[in-house]
Amino acid sequence: MKEISRRSFLTSIGAAATGSLAISANQALSQPTNILSEDRRGVLVDTSNCVGCRSCEWACKNAHGIDAGDIESYKDRSVFNNMRRPGIDSYTVVNEFSNEKNPLLPIDVKVQCMHCDKPACVSACIVGAINKHEDGSVVWDTDKCIGCRYCMVACQFQIPVFEFEKAIQPEIRKCDFCYERFKKGKLPACVEICPLEALTYGPRNELIKLARQKIKRNPEKYINYIYGEKEVGGTSWLYLASRDFQSIGLPKLNNKPAPGVSESIQHGIFAYFVPPVALYSWLGAMMWITKRKEEVKQEKEIDYV
C-alpha cells in the first residue's frame, strides 16, 4: 500500500509537471494495453514429454509467414550441438541438454517469449508498441515502434530481437502467442502441432493445478517447482522439469516483476512529448546501469549454465 501510494504520488508529480507543459497531445496514443485477465491463457511445457522433434519451430515459422523450409529438414539433430536463442526468423527454438540419469533420453527445452503477467517489455516501451492482451499474450505492434530497443534491454528472458540487418523500418520480433490465431479461436501453432503434447494450452489457473497434480503423482519424475508460476511476477508459459531449471537454460530470476522504473515516467510524460535524443540516451544509460546492477547481483548468486 505504501509503495503504491509512493508510486501514484510520483506519477502525479510527473503528470502535473508535464501536463502543464504539453497540453495538446492525446494520452491514449501511447498508453499500452496491459490487461491481466483472470481468465488468461497459458501453456504448460512439460520438458519430460518433449522429444526435440522441432515440429513446433516449423509450425511457428509457418504461422508467421517466415520461410520454414521442408519439415523433413528438421530431423537434423546436429543443431543441438549449440545453444540457440530465438531470432528474427525463429520465434521459438528447442535446445537439448544431456541427461545424466539416462543418456538415451536427453532433455529438450523449447524457448520462446514467456508472456509475462507483468511484462517488462511493455513497461519499458516508451510508445506503447507492446501490449498485453486478454488472452495473456504480449504482442509487439508494428505501427508504433520507434526502434529504441528498450524492450530488448528490459526483458529478463532476452526474448525480443531486432532486425539489425534491415535499414528501413526494422522490426522487433518475438513470439506473439499466436494472437491472430487466438482471435480466430485456434490454438497456437506450436501447441497444435506438437506430437507429444509437451505443450498444454489452457487457462493459466488450470495449468498450475495440472502441473501440481503431475508433480504429486510423479514425485520422482519432476522436481517440485513450476517455473514461471512466480518468476518476475508470473508468466503465461510455465515449465516442468526433472531437474533444476538453470541447468536446462532457464535463467534464475526473482519473483518480483522487473522494476517499473521507466514506466511511470514514460507513460506519464512521453505520452505528451517527443523528447530529445540526449534524454533517450540518458534514460537508456540509467536503465542499463540498473539492469547491470541486477545482473551483477544475480551473477554473484547464480551459476548460469
Next chain:
Amino acid sequence: MKKFYLIVIILAIATVGLSSKWQDNKDAKPQKKSVSKAKTTKTGKEKSNQQKMMKKLYTNCKTCHTYEYPTKSDPALVNCPRSKMISVFHRPEEGPIIVKMNDIYGKYGPVIFSHRIHSEMSEMSGGCNGCHHYNTTGPVLKCKKCHAEERKREDLSKPDLNAAYHRQCINCHRQWNRNVNCDGCHKLKENDSEQKIAILVNAVSNAQHPEIPHPEKVVYETKYNKGKFVTFFHDEHNKIFGIQCIECHRDENCIRCHDINRLKKGNNISFQQKKIHKTIDEHHKPCVACHQKQSCDKCHKSNIMDRFNHTITAGWALKHYHQTISCNKCHGGKIGKVNRNCSSCHKKWELGNFNHSVTGIILNENHKEIDCESCHENKNYSVKPVCNSCHDDKNYPKDKPGRIKSIRVVSRK
C-alpha cells in the same frame, strides 16, 4: 526555457524512481482468486473420508464416476480413472494381433502396430500397464476410450489421442534408434495406397518376434576374495530346469535388447551390459526367488563353476529314462525340494522285482533277501535308511549293506 525545466523535472523524478524499486505494478496485480468450494450435501464425517481418499488418489469422484452418488450395484464408472488400478491381466494371445491406428486426421496414413509382438515383449517389461497405464477393473481399454481426439478441449488432465499414441511409442523407440523422425512409423498418405496398406497389414499380422538369443553362461566377478565368482548357466535354468523367461525377466528395460548399437552387430548380440549400479538386494533378487534357503557358497565360489551335474550334485547318476524326463517329474514343482520316493512312479517295486543296484549300492548276500521296510522305515525312501532294527553298532552311511557301484559320470546334454 520550458524544455530546460521539463528536463530538470524529469531527471529529478527519474532519479528518485531509480533509487527506489517499485516491485508492484498496481495495474497488473492479479486479483485474489476466490476458491470455489463444491457444494455437497454429505455429512461431515463422510465428507472428510471422501476428501482423504481423493487426496490419496489425487483425483475427485467425477473423475471415476459419471454421477454423484454411485452405488455398489451401479458404480457408474467412467472408462479412465486417473490412478493405477489395473486388475485384469491378459495373456498376449487375448489381445488384438494388430492395431490399425487411423483415428487422427492428417497427412499421414495409418500406422500398423503389432500389438501381439509388443504385448509378448511387455511380459518381460512390466506387463500390460506399461502402456495401458490407467484402467478400471474391467477389461483393458483402448487408448481412445480415454484420450480425446480433439486437442482443443476442456479436460486438460490427459493428453489427446495423438499425444497419447506418440508418448507411448516415441519414448521407448527414441532410446534405441536415437531419432524421432516421423517416417520411422508413418508413411505420407500420398505415398500410401490401399494395396500397400494391405501388404503391410498382412506382414505385420504374421510378424513374429525373432528368437531371443541368450547366453549360455554368465560369470560374475565380485569384489570379494572369498567366493569371488558366481557362475550362472542361463541355458540350464531355461532348458533343463524349464524356467520361463518371464519368471526372472519381469521388469526389463526394452533397451536391454533393443539398442541400435547392438543391432549393428548383426546376429552376434552382445550381452555385455553397461554397468548399472545395483544394490546388493537388487543383484540377488532374481536368484533368491528360488535359491531362498541356500547358503552363500552355493553360488559364490573361488573358481568358475562347472555345469550342473546330477551325479555330483545329487550323488546319483541320471541314466536311461531318467535322463529324458524333466526335473520336476521327480522333484515336484520346485527344484530343490527333493522327493526321493521312487515308488511314487515305481509303484510295483518290491522285494523280488527290484534291482537294488540301480540306487548305486549292490546289496551283499545278507541283505539281498530282507524286506525293504527293514531298512527303509515305512517305505519312506527320502530319509536315510536305518540299521538299528538288526544291528546295534552299524550306521548308514558309514556302514553300507553292500558295495558301492563304481559310477561313471555321464554329463547331461
